Amino acid sequence: MKAATPSVETTLGIERLAWHDERAAAAMLVRAFAQDPLVKAICGQPEERRSEKMWWSFRMSLRAHCLSLEPAWILRGENHAVMGVVLVSLTGGRLSGASDFLFSLRSLWHIGWAAAQRGVEAARAIARHLPAPPFLYVRTLGVDPAIQHRCLGSKLLTHALNSLGTPSPAYLETAVESNLRFYSRHGFRCIGTFSAIGVPVWRLWRPARVEAPIPGPSFG
Numbered sequence: 001m002k003a004a005t006p007s008v009e010t011t012l013g014i015e016r017l018a019w020h021d022e023r024a025a026a027a028m029l030v031r032a033f034a035q036d037p038l039v040k041a042i043c044g045q046p047e048e049r050r051s052e053k054m055w056w057s058f059r060m061s062l063r064a065h066c067l068s069l070e071p072a073w074i075l076r077g078e079n080h081a082v083m084g085v086v087l088v089s090l091t092g093g094r095l096s097g098a099s100d101f102l103f104s105l106r107s108l109w110h111i112g113w114a115a116a117q118r119g120v121e122a123a124r125a126i127a128r129h130l131p132a133p134p135f136l137y138v139r140t141l142g143v144d145p146a147i148q149h150r151c152l153g154s155k156l157l158t159h160a161l162n163s164l165g166t167p168s169p170a171y172l173e174t175a176v177e178s179n180l181r182f183y184s185r186h187g188f189r190c191i192g193t194f195s196a197i198g199v200p201v202w203r204l205w206r207p208a209r210v211e212a213p214i215p216g217p218s219f220g
């Protein structure tokens, strides 16, 4: 009798992001955020160049996150592929300070001056709208588009939200309106909007204690 093939949900494990995952994690985030309005506005046209700029930008932020020793997890798939990433910050309010100077220079060369300026302007708008700390800041959450809608984003987010061990409020922003439903299932509510380089951004807040996440439809 043929053994049942394990589903993608059971074969993927959550691991801490390690240095050597930087490239694979950045490549996965490029795929996940390909249609994100804010990322598109920052990286601009043409599309082929945009992917390269996104790759270097995600590498910079992953590296800064690792250097700052802030928590980050990945979903590891077959052949060690990175299928999901979540980056959180415990400081809640401070944007990553750590950087690798030579690597940053090299990245900026690939990203280009105009896109880098738009990135800085967007980051300033985001920083201006951060709530008062303390809170757990969900900086980045992405799942490979090939395996979205299988509860893996929920698994990563829940892991990150429970990572402190003690209840803590959490905050994030999104420029994708359809994400509001996903986050509301996890206890986030919209506390306002703002514009970052002309792109509408939703501010989402989750109190320290929430009722159990609202169950999604049953996928049997």
Ligand SMILES: CC(C)(COP(=O)(O)OP(=O)(O)OC[C@H]1O[C@@H](n2cnc3c(N)ncnc32)[C@H](O)[C@@H]1OP(=O)(O)O)[C@@H](O)C(=O)NCCC(=O)NCCS
Pocket: 032, 033, 036, 140, 141, 142, 143, 144, 147, 148, 149, 150, 151, 152, 153, 154, 155, 172, 173, 174, 175, 176, 178, 179, 181, 182, 183, 185, 216, 217, 219
């Ligand atoms: C947002 C994101 C991380 C969600 O990841 P995901 O793995 O698709 O998340 P889930 O599968 O847990 O939930 C997504 C939806 O799929 C539904 N779903 C889950 N399993 C399903 C299944 N087997 N069949 C059909 N739908 C399913 C969930 O109910 C949920 O619906 P909702 O949006 O109405 O709440 C992912 O879409 C992504 O990477 N987007 C691009 C980057 C981005 O926008 N990140 C967030 C920026 S803050």
